[in-house]
Amino acid sequence: MSEAIVMPKLGMTMTEGTIVEWYKEVGDSVNKGEPILMISSEKLNQDVEAPITGVLLTKNGEVEDELEVGATIAVIGDEGETIVTNDLQAVQSDSPAIPESSEASGNTADIANTKEKKSKGDRTFITPLAKKMAKAEDLDIDLIKGTGGNGRITKRDIQHALASRVDDTPPAPPSPTPAIAENVGEGLPPMRKAIARNMRRSLAQTAQLTLHRKANADHLIDFQKVLRKEIESSELDVKLTLTVLIARATVLALQELKKMNSLYHDGQLTEFDEVHLGIATSLKDGLLVPVIKDAHQKTIGSLAKEIKDLSEKAKNGEAGGDLLSGSTFTITNLGASGIEYFTPILNSPETGILGVGAFQDELTLTENGTVKSVKKIPFSITFDHQILDGASAAEFLTILIKYIESPYLLVL
Structure with a gap:
């Protein structure tokens, strides 16, 4: 029976972790207790170990992808085992299906290189962080082409879609509590990026x-x-x-x-x-x-x-x-x-x-x-x-x- 590896919570304030390095690829055999990948939080880099012996069946994120605490990073099970996809794994779009003959309306219709909808019933794979960003920006993920493994939509794909979008809607009023921008620490090593986000969060939320x-x-x-x-x-x-x-x-x-x-x-x-x-x-x-x-x-x-x-x-x-x-x-x-x-x-x-x-x-x-x-x-x-x-x-x-x-x- 398969078992998921989830993003661990390494501290009270940790809300997401960053994938730093994969030690195994899909199809590789793994032993219980063997390191599968390295993640980074706001405080440290840490290896994540296999909970059971088996085969690495899926990877739900690439290096530098950020996943929320509790999100499934990977699944280990028997070779050839069927995996039931859920919302924390590579998720299926919950957007309403639109017939192929219909044209998308609204802001997402202007996203570059996304002229065709996926066929009804096709599965849209997306990382948890990318899904969260898409929801916050009211993006239709069926219009976005994923560049991650298995065509998975990643944070970079969402950022590219936002950069390509022509948005004529007025900006939303500022939030009473300053949000931490997604690009804080962008380009820094994982530990420095995590520290940057933690420090900015600390200054934004306290006097x-x-x-x-x-x-x-x-x-x-x-x-x-x-x-x-x-x-x-x-x-x-x-x-x-x-x-x-x-x-x-x-x-x-x-x-x-x-x-x-x-x-x-x-x-x-x-x-x-x-x-x-x-x-x-x-x-x-x-x-x-x-x-x-x-x-x-x-x-x-x-x-x-x-x-x-x-x-x-x-x-x-x-x-x-x-x-x-x-x-x-x-x-x-x-x-x-x-x-x-x-x-x-x-x-x-x-x-x-x-x-x-x-x-x-x-x-x-x-x-x-x-x-x-x-x-x-x-x-x-x-x-x-x-x-x-x-x-x-x-x-x-x-x-x-x-x-x-x-x-x-x-x-x-």
């Missing part, structure tokens, strides 16, 4: 504002030295970085101000008691955000090990969808690049993201009148002004800095 503040890091650095000595004497395999201590301070601050530890998605605001902390990790061709699940339950040592492990997996391409989804708040650190303050973009649908900058040496006047050099660490908190006011975001920074400047609170 982002960033506040900046510095903290005295001297006590935190001293605390790190003390812990490192204890780690060395105990011969523990723990790499204690300042990022780990900042992560711990962030978790505690989020538990005190739960409004910042929230998601706004599909018109619903959800505040969390649990902290699932995303740590932005820079790659050669993009950015991934591996997630430390239940970070509020982890000790400093546990956080250190998990941050190190997840970072290595992300950089080695070993971080699957389960490690890159489910975050409630994100930290991004540009300190190694020498950047002090910056404006991080929300990892939608999260309410806040913390930017960490490079340490700065500053001179300060002590209580006894002497001048002292201190280390300052700059923080930038971007938040959704729809959810929080500036005073609440400022309160979050105040709580965070309390833990940075009194670091022994991190172990209480």
